[in-house]
Amino acid sequence: MNRRRNYYERESKVPIFIAVVVVIVIIIGSFVLLFNGERNYKEYNSYDENTKQYGTVERYEKENDHFYVSFYYPKVKEKNLNKIIKESNNNYLKSQRKKKDQKDILYLDYSCKKIYKQYIVVKLDYKRVSENKKKTDQLKYIMTYDCKTNQLLTLKDCLRGKYGDLLNSMGIGEFNKDSTSIEVGKKSFTYYSDQKLKNKIVVNYEQNKDYIKLANKNIPSNAPLDIKAPKLMKVDPKKKMVAITLDDGPHKTLTERAMAAFEKYNGRATFFELGRNMEIYPNIVKEVYERGHELASHTYSHAQLTKLDPVTLDAEINRTQEACFKASGTEPTLIRPPYGAKNDNVKNAFHSYGLNMILWDGDTEDWRYSKKPDGAQTVCNNIIADAKVKSGDGNIILIHDIHENSIAGLEMALDQLSKEGYQFVTVSDLIKYKGHSEYR
Numbered sequence: 001m002n003r004r005r006n007y008y009e010r011e012s013k014v015p016i017f018i019a020v021v022v023v024i025v026i027i028i029g030s031f032v033l034l035f036n037g038e039r040n041y042k043e044y045n046s047y048d049e050n051t052k053q054y055g056t057v058e059r060y061e062k063e064n065d066h067f068y069v070s071f072y073y074p075k076v077k078e079k080n081l082n083k084i085i086k087e088s089n090n091n092y093l094k095s096q097r098k099k100k101d102q103k104d105i106l107y108l109d110y111s112c113k114k115i116y117k118q119y120i121v122v123k124l125d126y127k128r129v130s131e132n133k134k135k136t137d138q139l140k141y142i143m144t145y146d147c148k149t150n151q152l153l154t155l156k157d158c159l160r161g162k163y164g165d166l167l168n169s170m171g172i173g174e175f176n177k178d179s180t181s182i183e184v185g186k187k188s189f190t191y192y193s194d195q196k197l198k199n200k201i202v203v204n205y206e207q208n209k210d211y212i213k214l215a216n217k218n219i220p221s222n223a224p225l226d227i228k229a230p231k232l233m234k235v236d237p238k239k240k241m242v243a244i245t246l247d248d249g250p251h252k253t254l255t256e257r258a259m260a261a262f263e264k265y266n267g268r269a270t271f272f273e274l275g276r277n278m279e280i281y282p283n284i285v286k287e288v289y290e291r292g293h294e295l296a297s298h299t300y301s302h303a304q305l306t307k308l309d310p311v312t313l314d315a316e317i318n319r320t321q322e323a324c325f326k327a328s329g330t331e332p333t334l335i336r337p338p339y340g341a342k343n344d345n346v347k348n349a350f351h352s353y354g355l356n357m358i359l360w361d362g363d364t365e366d367w368r369y370s371k372k373p374d375g376a377q378t379v380c381n382n383i384i385a386d387a388k389v390k391s392g393d394g395n396i397i398l399i400h401d402i403h404e405n406s407i408a409g410l411e412m413a414l415d416q417l418s419k420e421g422y423q424f425v426t427v428s429d430l431i432k433y434k435g436h437s438e439y440r
Helices: 002-044 078-094 163-169 204-209 254-263 273-282 283-291 312-329 343-350 375-387 403-418 425-435
Strands: 056-063 067-075 104-115 119-130 137-146 181-186 188-192 200-204 238-245 272-274 294-297 395-400 422-424
Touching: 002 104, 056 425, 078 104, 078 119, 078 137, 104 181, 119 181, 200 204, 238 254, 238 425, 254 283, 254 403, 272 273, 272 283, 273 283, 273 312, 273 425, 283 294, 283 312, 294 312, 294 425, 312 343, 312 375, 375 395, 375 403, 395 403
Parallel strands: 067 104, 137 181, 238 272, 238 395, 238 422, 272 294
Antiparallel strands: 056 067, 104 119, 119 137, 181 188, 188 200
């Protein structure tokens, strides 16, 4: 009897013993995993405190079977910059492909600082490391955010005039004027000409003052400092749009009236202005820019460019660029040759200033009706008809803001086209959303 009881007691202790062993194994295994995880990820759970001069540090951490993600990135009071940084993070994560039987570490550290209370310089340093640390891929982004315009600076925001000549003299044969790989400093800015941020040039402000476009009292430049950021319209890419362009201004009263007409329908226009008129009415030029309309060049004196010698041709372009910059702190990027006259010499001259030539899809010939009693109605009818040529969407129309009948006809046409679902956009926005040819 005692033997049987001892037997059952020994048998009952076996499951308890096994259970204890299992618990111990689990505890030890968990400790080992925790230790190994800490050992593998510890260096990716920290950041360089010395590079965080502006904003606060945000953290994104995630782990799955393919990646351990540890991102440190800045959060600043500038909401649009936060959006840009988060888009960069998301795009990087989407670009990383999973590898079979391999778990990699995706790590981000950054630097962030503010220059002259206007420019925020952000560097994002993405790294991909395999768990055995035998291979590391690295991707770097650098950007400068202008708190005045609430946009990233591009190369064309930093330099003006025939800056291609300057870049060529510094060893940059090809450049992207829309590149945002810009690092603004206190004495100079750096432009990185390749995506890996290996090739760069440093442009000293003082030594290149005539080329510098940056507008800040601490930066040597000829840029005016009293210019407000433009009030741009919001474009709906799904809606019909038309770009109505106005030549030969600015006019002392009619340009203001034209702007008000577009703004009534939350629209904007492109004004191809003459340099000589810009010099007479610089305050109107400034207002066109600040109200979110587009300033473009129609040359200085409305000369037929194909008949000019190279020196005079260059002066027609340069004097207009200078007049516009002096009044508004910006330079045209678009130009319309008077009478539409062009040849290779004219095109090359435009190109040397980074100017894109813009013609038109519909010419209202409004000047013909400037003195006729029913001229305003005729101009209105022509604007509406030209808006509907071809596909009826994405056309460029030519009128002038120096004739009373032209502006009266414009006001009537905008009312009718607005009822038909059109939005009134700048030429640059039309190109951006409709893929319109820049050289039509």
